[in-house]
Amino acid sequence: MIYLDNAATTSPKPASVIREIDRAMRLYSANPGRGGHAASVSAAKAVFDTRTVVKDFFHCAAEESVIFTSGCTHSLNTVIKGTLKKGDHVIISSFEHNAVLRPLYQLKEHGIIDYTVADVTPGDDEATLNAFRNAVNSHTRMIICTHASNVFGIRLPVERICALAHSYGLLFCLDAAQSAGVLDIDMTENAYDYVCCAGHKGLYGPTGIGLLLLNRTDLLEPLTAGGTGSDSSVPSMPEYYPDRLESGTLNIPGICGIGAGIRFVRSRGSENICRHEMRLIRMLYRSFSKNENVILYTSEPDIDSCAPVLSFNIKGHDSEEVAAYLDRGYGIACRAGLHCAPTAHGYMGTLDNGTVRIAPSVFSTEKDMRILVNAVNKFSHFS
Amino acid sequence: MNKELILVPSVTYAMKAKSILDKAGFRSYIQRTPRSTNIRSCGYCLFVPDRTDDAEKILRKSGVRVLGRAEREI
Numbered sequence: 001m002i003y004l005d006n007a008a009t010t011s012p013k014p015a016s017v018i019r020e021i022d023r024a025m026r027l028y029s030a031n032p033g034r035g036g037h038a039a040s041v042s043a044a045k046a047v048f049d050t051r052t053v054v055k056d057f058f059h060c061a062a063e064e065s066v067i068f069t070s071g072c073t074h075s076l077n078t079v080i081k082g083t084l085k086k087g088d089h090v091i092i093s094s095f096e097h098n099a100v101l102r103p104l105y106q107l108k109e110h111g112i113i114d115y116t117v118a119d120v121t122p123g124d125d126e127a128t129l130n131a132f133r134n135a136v137n138s139h140t141r142m143i144i145c146t147h148a149s150n151v152f153g154i155r156l157p158v159e160r161i162c163a164l165a166h167s168y169g170l171l172f173c174l175d176a177a178q179s180a181g182v183l184d185i186d187m188t189e190n191a192y193d194y195v196c197c198a199g200h201k202g203l204y205g206p207t208g209i210g211l212l213l214l215n216r217t218d219l220l221e222p223l224t225a226g227g228t229g230s231d232s233s234v235p236s237m238p239e240y241y242p243d244r245l246e247s248g249t250l251n252i253p254g255i256c257g258i259g260a261g262i263r264f265v266r267s268r269g270s271e272n273i274c275r276h277e278m279r280l281i282r283m284l285y286r287s288f289s290k291n292e293n294v295i296l297y298t299s300e301p302d303i304d305s306c307a308p309v310l311s312f313n314i315k316g317h318d319s320e321e322v323a324a325y326l327d328r329g330y331g332i333a334c335r336a337g338l339h340c341a342p343t344a345h346g347y348m349g350t351l352d353n354g355t356v357r358i359a360p361s362v363f364s365t366e367k368d369m370r371i372l373v374n375a376v377n378k379f380s381h382f383s
Numbered sequence: 384m385n386k387e388l389i390l391v392p393s394v395t396y397a398m399k400a401k402s403i404l405d406k407a408g409f410r411s412y413i414q415r416t417p418r419s420t421n422i423r424s425c426g427y428c429l430f431v432p433d434r435t436d437d438a439e440k441i442l443r444k445s446g447v448r449v450l451g452r453a454e455r456e457i
Binding site for chain 2: 032033034036041044045047048051052062063064228229230231232238240242243
């Protein structure tokens with residue numbers, strides 16, 4: 001199989017991640033933060049050590065600024081539902097994933113909030129910033145913005161949008177599902193209020209684990225309430241992090257796995273990984289550009305304005321048909337359709353047909369790209 | 384009495400406190416908080432047998448939430 005669906009989840013996982021999950025299942029089978037016995041303390045130590053790894057990687061202020069969640073969607077829901085109050089207004093970009101759109105829509109449907117979609121103008125950061133600026137009103141509380149489109153790879157000027165948000169006294173939440181591990185995220189330098197990450201994509205951890213990184217000490221309303229092992233005599237959730245947002249038994253194999261994933265990324269270097277994947281994407285783009293039957297939706301991707309994701313279509317064919325052909329004929333795994341991002345497809349005019357999305361990983365090769373180009377050329381010329 | 388136990392609100396703070404004290408050259412041990420303390424801790428505290436006052440100062444300076452001190456029950 002040639003796996004090019006790494007924007008959905010990276011595969012394969014590094015051997016070090018698999019080994020660490022296996023080790024965690026064997027060594028840390030006790031409940032951390034609950035018992036006083038050595039096994040419980042040892043599990044708690046493993047969790048804390050991973051918090052430190054995450055903190056150092058993203059330059060967070062403290063270990064307690066790192067919240068383990070079940071995934072990026074859980075993190076985004078925690079921020080959205082833990083922050084917004086009746087009457088609040090939110091601004092999002094035209095490239096948001098349903099993990100942002102749906103919780104906001106849910107709150108809007110219940111008459112709690114309203115939101116505005118600010119159009120992103122690829123290649124014109126000023127126009128993008130103006131769209132966000134023009135959407136601010138007296139009820140605006142927060143801007144939520146993806147770091148890069150999970151469909152088209154287009155990067156947003158998130159540092160500047162964050163600064164804009166702060167200049168209006170607004171909160172800024174970064175959806176880093178697609179970027180963590182590939183693009184630089186510095187909680188100290190960039191001063192994002194909240195960053196939400198998937199563990200199983202560019203951080204090469206397992207599914208079922210995500211991160212919420214906090215740059216604020218004021219208290220979010222927890223999405224779930226329950227046992228934390230702390231303040232047990234009190235019926236309300238603890239008023240300190242991470243306990244406030246981590247009720248229930250933690251996913252220790254997932255936590256150890258994401259720690260190993262981050263160590264793997266650190267050993268390769270995020271920049272090197274990004275450069276490698278972008279080289280493959282550019283190679284693909286140039287080859288596809290020579291085929292008049294291939295439709296591309298952006299200018300040639302470059303490392304400063306794009307994440308390593310490429311969408312295309314073949315004239316006269318449904319995106320799902322193309323992906324099925326690549327899978328059956330060549331064992332190439334890629335994702336077609338709407339990629340849970342209808343707003344992005346609507347904005348780019350691909351809502352009806354969707355697109356075929358190619359997303360390489362650190363393990364993808366030039367040979368993989370050549371086989372894909374060959375397959376696409378054959379399909380487009382003979383069908 | 385020296386009150387050698389430093390009480391913290393969560394197991395994360397207990398781990399963080401131990402990590403800070405290890406780096407600062409203090410001996411410390413994570414253990415369960417005695418029931419007699421009446422302080423709403425996480426159930427874990429740090430036993431610091433020597434220079435406990437200095438250890439507490441370092442922890443507070445490092446941003447660790449310290450809930451109080453207690454005697455060790457033997």
